[in-house]
Amino acid sequence: MAFLGMLWTIPLFPAAGFAVNGLLGSRVLPRKAVGYVACGAVLLSFLVSLGAVLGLGGAAQLPAAPGLTVDAEAHRVTQVLGSWMPMGRSASGEEMSVDWAFALDPLSAVMLLVVTGVGFLIHVYSTGYMAHEPRPAHARFFAYLNLFMAMMLTLVLGASLPVVFVGWEGVGLCSYLLIGFYYDRMFDEKTRMSCADAGRKAFITNRIGDVGFVLGMLTLFWWTGTLDIQGILAKVGGLPPGVCTAAALLLFVGACGKSAQIPLYVWLPDAMAGPTPVSALIHAATMVTAGVYVTCRMAPLYLHAPGAMLTVAIVGALTALFAASIGLVQTDIKKVLAYSTVSQLGYMMLAAGVGAFSAAVFHLMTHAFFKALLFLGAGSVIHALSGEQDIRKMGGLDKHVPWTHVTFVIATLAIGGVFPLSGFFSKDEILWAAFNQSPILWLIGAVTAGMTAFYMWRLYTLVFRGEERFSEEARHHLHESPRSMTVPLAVLAALAVVGGWVGIPRVLATEGMADRFGRYLAPVFEAGGAVHGHEAVHAPWLEIGLMAVSLLIAVLSGILAWVFYERRPEMPAMLAGRLRGVYRLLAEKYYVDELYGKIVLAPYYALCRGAFLFDKWVLDGIVNAAGYVTLATSYISVGFDTYVVDGLVNLAGYTVRGFSWMFRKLQTGFVQSYATAMIFGIFVLVSVYLLSTGH
């Protein structure tokens, strides 16, 4: 209970770490201290989260503490920190306000532990991976990473949509900052895309989704008069079905942006421009799952909007298939994993779309383990090969980086869905739920699972098996990664193995062991009447059969990849030659970027150019015309001043000068001429006097 009252500190620790590293990291703190501050902040968050999650089980029995509201039925504890946006009274007299509130329930508990746990491991890994960066870049990296954690935890804990949105935008910002971390480097030579461009692409694509999120939020606020998530969900039953569908679809647009679904997935493969730990943390394990999380969080809303549910399922299934097919032929180790991530996110959306929300969250968790592991393993390989990312220039690394190799195998098995690793259970739960909805969705999922196994084994074989194709220089520096990197790999590998055991399907386990994960989440989803994958149809043999089929597909695909890339290395090139068109289509990613360039960017740029010309000629023209008119009138004014006003003044001067020219002639300077004038004057005066007096 004590930890439940400390919910507010969970995002605060990384925020403090961000402040310390951001302000002091590059100049004051030594490199080691920066790493300790960053990792320590996340570790504290993890410990408090763990305490709070453990306390959550017993919260129902305890009386509510100050500031805490306990909803025993939903296993939810809400902590209100204060009113954020008081909005006065609504038309119906209700007090409206948005609180800065955090909520912990089983759903956010799972997210919390995944984010802080995986986040901590990746922070530790980063201290090794980023050790060779210059000191300011090193500090900047950890400051951003901590800021990301703070924002992600705000997103997860937020009890109202605006608080969630703050975190949502915050993680988007950090994603942008970290994708563009090497802002001065070129990312894609072919398209002349710099890392900064990749960051911009991610940010702007996300912005399109965010418009949907905001509109969805406002739609819900308009109809329910509240922005509190539980307040909204309590009222969705009374809303018109059209409103539910609209709001759900708008929120899903936001989720599409964040979770990289068709049609907004294009940013995620380019997000690989960031450092590899960032790809692992933000673009695989946590941030990109935010869309899935919000969709699951709003589950009751989606359950009232069957049309929106179907859309989510179809978009998810298509994304899964589409991205997996692109992943088959990519040659950049991180791009393969990026398309794999898009594909797996599609899986999660598919699960949410068919109503199996707990399966979506289950896969979210297991995916966080094995995909983080894959990315960190890829980072370790890249690190070992001094920055090489092209899998055609790898091979035969299994002897050189044994730890990385073993953990990578485990992750590959896990994502391939091999029993009894974590991916098997979460994937099969989704497939089973999809089958109950529609066999077509199951088929798409199963084909995707086959492709996933294929491209993962292809990746594994090309990187770790076969002949060594890397350069002599790379061989010279070849080394296993330091302990700070291999230990997180080992921990994640363990999680990737056992992570699925909390959700063993009922057909395979005793009553006590079966589906503990689903039962843990049940209070969140069952309140809304969500379908539960394993209870929808009671056909144990069908379920086991489907499991066997998907396992068989995975194993066969894996064997196929092994044959292709290890036994008969000439086969892929031959096949690519035979199916030249298909191969090109996949290698060029279905030309989606080019298509967007044509239908979205080109008209947009044209519009910008038009606006520019309008500015330049019309707006600037008006301003310039005003200037010219002023100039012309001032010329007139100058003329009047020069000729009329100055003329009058000068005239006065000239007049005075004319008279003085006359009078100065009298002043001869000769004494005698004055005397003459004087005497003549006296003569005249006396004469006048005498004549006038008559003498």
Place this chain on the structure above:
Amino acid sequence: MPVPPSHILVFSLLLFAVGVLGVLTRRNAIVILMSIELMMNSANINFIMFGQRLHAISGQVFSIFTIAVAAGEVAVGLAIVLALFRNRDTIHVDEVHIMKG
């Protein structure tokens, strides 16, 4: 037999006229000062003549005053001429016209 006043008046008139002519026509500043002296003295003769005719002592008193003033005037006038000579090496008034407008 007393000299008739008309004779004295004509004499002083002639004397005055000589003075005026001297002032107006001579170039030498000292001569001009001397001519001014003549004009003053013609006025003094008139003072004395009228004082005698009218039995008033004030005529003679005024002429004494005039002589005293004339002495002062000559002193100032000669000082100016001296200064002029020192600066310009001439005492010819037609060569000095620095006050020309």
